[in-house]
Amino acid sequence: MVQAVEAPDSIVDVISTDTCSFMHCAGKLKVLDHQWIQVIFQPPELTVGAMDFQYGGESEVKLQITYIDEKIRLGKGSRGSLFVFRRRHGGSTNV
Template sequence: MAAASASASLLLPSSFALRSHKLPTPKSITLRSHRRYNSLGISASASVSVSNPNLRTGPDGLVASILSKVVQTDGGVLLKKEQHKEVAEVAQELQKYCVSEPVKCPLIFGEWDVVYCSQPTSPGGGYRSAFGRLFFTTKQMIQVVEAPDIVRNKVSFSLLGFLDGEVSLKGKLKVLDSEWIQVIFEAPELKLGSWQVQYGGQSEVKLKITYIDEKIRLGLGSRGSLFVFKRI
């Protein structure tokens, strides 16, 4: 993944469109082992009752299933309506395994690849629109969450296939409640070859964390967009 507030995952707000809520700002939390993390409420051996019998059950199977549906889809651009529906069904089942207060989970920190958005043009704004994609080919959409309260979003692209560029944002996290976070971003910065400029103004995004583990994080934007983040 003009500044615009994004709807759900925290990539490029406003003109870039990833909205999210603020992540927690735990200062003394350390990363826990997988066994300890399970004590937070995730049971790898548990299973769920799903409406679609084709869905794999259990968190590990559901994580594998959702990743298989969204990777290499250009953030969801290549998926059809029915395929987006399948992703939403898996996400709905997977959120049943979410820890009780995900904003306090230390696993939120790290580097994430924004592999999917139910509104595929949301992360990246105009650069990802149907018109923008005629000129800009997205190479990567990354979000880095640093303790205690920093978020860095970057969309890397190629202009007309030969000139590399990127748009980046830096923001401050704020916890709204046990699930929702808010990020206030500074004005975006555009780099195109050796040229660099900062433009626009501040923007705000909100995101609800609906699931998180060592591999992925799911987010639901304030406007209903579903995001899938894959840990790098």
């Protein structure tokens, strides 16, 4: 999984394997306070073989940023999910 955060408020999550990308979610990020952010995602775009289609509707997630520095970001979802992101070249992060 790769997550690209682009200033000021865009975020893109891509789930893929070494050979293909199969889910792409774009969303808008909103800072709620000094620890919490909210992301509202557009319907995910799925790729299966040569077919591309959207699946489902908008979704929303709230994340607590528990630690962040130049190399790593630790987060916790509002339902208890844990996330570890490390910075890659170009500012993208991945899980």
